[in-house]
Amino acid sequence: MLDNKKIKLGIAPIGWTNDDLPELGGENTFEQCISEMALAGFTGTEIGNKYPKDPEILKHALELRGMEVCNCWFSTFFTTKPEEETIEAFKAQLDFLHKMGAKVIGCSEQGRGIQGQALPIFGKDKPVFTKEEWKKLCDGMNKLGKIAEEKGMKCSLHHHMGTGIQTPEEIDVFMEGTNENVYLLFDSGHIYFSEGTQEAVDALIEKYIHRIAHIHLKDVRKVKRDETIQNNMSFLDAVKNGTFTVPGDGDVSFDHIFEVMSQNNYTGYMLVEAEQDPAKANPFEYALKARSFIREKTGI
Numbered sequence: 001m002l003d004n005k006k007i008k009l010g011i012a013p014i015g016w017t018n019d020d021l022p023e024l025g026g027e028n029t030f031e032q033c034i035s036e037m038a039l040a041g042f043t044g045t046e047i048g049n050k051y052p053k054d055p056e057i058l059k060h061a062l063e064l065r066g067m068e069v070c071n072c073w074f075s076t077f078f079t080t081k082p083e084e085e086t087i088e089a090f091k092a093q094l095d096f097l098h099k100m101g102a103k104v105i106g107c108s109e110q111g112r113g114i115q116g117q118a119l120p121i122f123g124k125d126k127p128v129f130t131k132e133e134w135k136k137l138c139d140g141m142n143k144l145g146k147i148a149e150e151k152g153m154k155c156s157l158h159h160h161m162g163t164g165i166q167t168p169e170e171i172d173v174f175m176e177g178t179n180e181n182v183y184l185l186f187d188s189g190h191i192y193f194s195e196g197t198q199e200a201v202d203a204l205i206e207k208y209i210h211r212i213a214h215i216h217l218k219d220v221r222k223v224k225r226d227e228t229i230q231n232n233m234s235f236l237d238a239v240k241n242g243t244f245t246v247p248g249d250g251d252v253s254f255d256h257i258f259e260v261m262s263q264n265n266y267t268g269y270m271l272v273e274a275e276q277d278p279a280k281a282n283p284f285e286y287a288l289k290a291r292s293f294i295r296e297k298t299g300i
């Protein structure tokens with residue numbers, strides 16, 4: 001059982017409209033998306049391209065439905081661009097999130113990343129950072145961590161397929177190279193997609209629970225992961241093929257994740273994030289499915 005005074009439940013708009021694949025869910029409006037999120041029983045959301053850019057308008061629309069923003073994706077480019085560019089853009093995004101009342105910002109190092117490209121996601125093109133790149137990345141992230149901390153917020157890093165921080169070994173290098181102001185954004189789907197084992201999922205949450213600031217609950221259909229490898233598919237083709245789904249609908253077990261969160265008094269958000277084709281997986285139906293799975297497993 002999880003403590004609902006410490007843990008809040010969110011859902012990402014990516015199941016309704018996928019910003020990385022605009023053809024998926026282009027017809028779903030912002031209002032439909034947040035209304036269905038609220039109706040399914042979620043109180044937190046991240047931000048999609050269709051969300052109003054004006055914080056007051058966004059806040060009002062969410063408050064009408066008893067919802068709030070809990071995090072937003074932020075792309076860093078410390079390994080490939082001048083540090084100041086990432087820092088300036090970060091400050092603007094952080095200010096916006098601060099106005100929205102969010103406590104966390106979820107970064108992803110996109111330098112040489114291939115998640116948006118038509119390249120095999122398990123091929124030779126995935127970035128492997130050099131010593132110099134690791135240094136630039138960790139130094140830069142430590143700066144972002146301090147800026148966030150000064151605003152009372154937590155700067156986190158989303159380990160992600162097709163980036164230089166994908167595998168458990170790469171996550172270790174990152175966590176060792178950064179300080180206590182930098183947190184991990186744990187994504188169950190990305191670690192399972194990368195490693196293909198439940199052990200990797202369970203080991204990652206156990207190892208870093210005290211530095212995890214935000215959790216993405218994402219499930220993976222193993223058969224689709226296998227097809228991704230066999231057919232040399234890109235990340236986005238794997239998404240279209242249905243690799244990801246909502247928790248409880250795939251092959252990841254969430255039992256140990258919930259147990260570790262409970263035993264270590266995890267405080268913050270857990271957010272369902274399950275991008276798939278809304279024409280095949282109705283987002284409202286899948287949101288309800290995720291909601292009842294979480295209720296059954298955690299009591300929240």
Ligand SMILES: O=C1C[C@@H](O)[C@H](O)[C@@H](O)C1=O
Pocket residue numbers: 014020073115158187190216273275
């Ligand atoms: O947190 C995420 C944001 C998406 O844009 C991304 O590609 C998805 O897989 C994810 O985990």
Ligand SMILES: [Co+2]
Pocket residue numbers: 158187216273
């Ligand atoms: Co995620």
